[in-house]
Amino acid sequence: MSHSVVVGIDGSAQSRAAAEWAATEACRSGRRLRLVHVGAAENGTRAQPESAEDCLPPSVLSVRDRIAAALPGLELSCVRMGGSPPYALAAAGEREGLLVLGSRGLGGFTGMLVGSVGLHVAAHALCPVVLVRADPDGGAGAAGDVVVGVDGDRLGDEVLAFAFEQAACRGATLRAVESRALPTGPYVTRAPLDQCEIRDSLAEAELVRLQDALACWHDKFPEVRVETEITAHPAGRALVEASRAASLVVVGRRTPALRAAVHRLGTVAHAVLHHAHSPVAVVPHD
Template sequence: MHTDPAVVVGVDGSAQSACAVDWAAADAARRRRPLRIVHASLWPVLHAPLGLPMPLGYERAMREMAGDIAREAVTRATRIAPSLDVSTDMPVQQAAAALLDASRHADLVVVGNRGLGGFTGLLIGSVGVALATHAVSPVVVVRPGRSPGDRRAGQVVVGMDGSPDAERALQLALEQASVRGSGLTAVRACRRPGDGLDGDAFAASIAGWAAKYPDVEISQAVVPGRAAAVLVERSAGAELLVVGSRGRGGFTGLLLGSVSQAAIHHAACPVAVVR
């Protein structure tokens, strides 16, 4: 039995959550983690506040639908990685709350960028902000696109600004690059000369981690411009974009304002958010 924390993926039957399952299964297999598939729903208690009885057959139909969604996700995951250790969970809970609870013991929480049912607007409104802001584990947002096994993909890209969250983002980015056999590009955006890290500090912040991942070829890029535009541009052709949830300089308020919205909505690759 696995003792490692699981990669958790939220599913709702949408095409976006199917892409999230693909990404999560491939990641769990690469890093030898178990996969936990979570389908959360409040349907069993929808009638309770009004004191109304459950319509005849409604509960059975809803349970069957939830079971179908979970089984389809398991089938999809094992198609990606046949030997994967997969479990399912169908809590009677609001989706964000269920994933936040799961994040306390998770290695990663993976979600699609949009969904339906309990996951509608997961990374558009308050539910998504709650998950990205409060999840204990890193959160990965997957957009439909390239297959997780497509080796045409390029490097892992990480946004750096010298903040503690950026340091944790760098660690995750290096781990992901290592298991993928890809390189890593550390990017610092600056709107004006002298913004954020100076060149020596930027290099020093990377050098300490580089020694721990000698198999990863690391490049550094100081790019003029707004952080959102820089990150979106650098995501083109990347395997993964990794950012801290909060930062300083060009990455301040990454998950609270326009920068976060740009990364999540417009990045051309999956986005990992690290607190």
């Protein structure tokens, strides 16, 4: 378990929602909360690699004070870091094991739910990155299932471990969604079955296969209720739709085997980050 939940904060509504989500996560998991602001000092002095709470913008200090007042038992720190925001935030999250960001920063374009910093960090960080979008009332949703996107051919242990842990600590149902289209037919069989019966049997077999693949994780987390769903819809579309009633959507990002290889988000993760209605966790895996 990581020692702290790290959240990047710049004073925007999205980063305030991220800080609130991270504070709740820290309390729920028994960890510390570390607020990190990357930028120049308020008094114009040159930014040091890391400095204490002095010289932080008032908007950042306001968020810190609000969380401290609401959660007096939470161990909380707030620091300013120098450097490039994507790299500084990724490094801070990797040291602790979990990074939380707002899904759009101060420089975001209208209509884009994820800014360039969030996309870069989600594509490069070697720790799970949760991106939180502020709702119209300025908060972030907390109720609902934990939804995880599953690729039945490449089940990522890191992704499933994160999803089950989140469901367990929330007391939530884990909903595993896999996109897999069945053959279009026509189906030929010696048995006296019509095409609909054959298709239903194939769909049931795919569902059983997914349930069997998750059985070992259910054994590790027996308190977690697991629901499985096979859908013919594209994975991104299915997960975005599932996010409407979710507290968190978890997607994987494959990390390149070579250190010098290009890191990038897959099409599914990219679509979910831009369009999900709930916070989204991007979890790197081999």
